[in-house]
Amino acid sequence: MEDFGIHEGISEVILTTISPDGVPNAAPIGLHRKGGRLFARIYNSKTLDNIMKKPVAAANIVDDPVLFVQSALSDIEPERFEFTDGFPVLKDAMGWILFDCKYKKGKDVSVVELFPIKGKIITRKLLPVNRGFNAVIESLIHATRYVVLKEQKYLKCIKYYNTIVNKCGGAREKEAMRLLYELIGSK
Ligand SMILES: Cc1cc2nc3c(=O)[nH]c(=O)nc-3n(C[C@H](O)[C@H](O)[C@H](O)COP(=O)(O)O)c2cc1C
Known part of the structure; x- marks a missing residue:
């Protein structure tokens, strides 16, 4: 492991x-x-x-x-x-x-x-910590709860993590957030 x-x-x-x-x-x-x-x-x-x-x-x-x-x-x-x-x-x-x-x-x-x-x-990449990537993952956890429970508190958390993605993420992280919002039917 x-x-x-x-x-x-x-x-x-x-x-x-x-x-x-x-x-x-x-x-x-x-x-x-x-x-x-x-x-x-x-x-x-x-x-x-x-x-x-x-x-x-x-x-x-x-x-x-x-x-x-x-x-x-x-x-x-x-x-x-x-x-x-x-x-x-x-x-x-x-x-x-x-x-x-x-x-x-x-x-x-x-x-x-x-x-x-x-x-x-298959590949051994060096992956420095990227807060944008981590923020996508945190947002996504809230998104999987939002689609089931539809509670506004999850959208609030996603919005907070999205500010970190915008600040620290690259194109792939920003595309991930765009898709996340599309798939949860918000924004
Ligand atoms: C980072 C992350 C970790 C997750 N970990 C779990 C987990 O440990 N157990 C679980 O049941 N769902 C977990 N989920 C949620 C599932 O991925 C999600 O419910 C998914 O839609 C299930 O898809 P399926 O119906 O195709 O199996 C996690 C989601 C994310 C974003």
């Missing part, structure tokens, strides 16, 4: 899964690493449905803010996936890890333990 930058705490990745009829899906999910074990806490979603039917998932390590927004708030295009041994991963991932999953179904949230099978490192 260390080689993939997955340390203690929560790492935000894009989890890819596949439906029984072969349709790939992607969604941002936090991987919790604690005491050498790896878990995800997954709310009822396509990702959870897929894992319950085929308990395999790939953690894609991604640095593109637009891909985070697309996979959180819409379906990404089929051509963004490639298949490795019949399982979908993202073409734009910097690396991925394929896991066997064991889940404990809960009413709202299920705990999924992840057991690595294999992984691939």
Whole structure:
């Protein structure tokens, strides 16, 4: 896990899964690493449905803010996936890890333990901290809550983080925020 930058705490990745009829899906999910074990806490979603039917998932390590927004708030295009041994991963991932999953179904949230099978490192980029990128991710967390709960407080938080994106982000972060606002139907 260390080689993939997955340390203690929560790492935000894009989890890819596949439906029984072969349709790939992607969604941002936090991987919790604690005491050498790896878990995800997954709310009822396509990702959870897929894992319950085929308990395999790939953690894609991604640095593109637009891909985070697309996979959180819409379906990404089929051509963004490639298949490795019949399982979908993202073409734009910097690396991925394929896991066997064991889940404990809960009413709202299920705990999924992840057991690595294999992984691939495609690129080792140096990624200095960019507050604009981080602010897109924070906004997106609020956006995924806003689309379900429609509470104004989430829009307020998104607006706050958007000021940081405008100050510290580059073109890709600004495009991600434009898309985020479009997909939540605001602005
Ligand atoms: C950075 C980030 C981390 C997220 N982590 C989780 C998570 O750990 N568990 C979860 O259930 N949803 C998480 N979400 C929300 C899901 O990505 C979101 O609900 C998504 O629409 C689910 O898509 P799906 O129905 O295609 O699986 C996260 C969203 C973001 C932006």
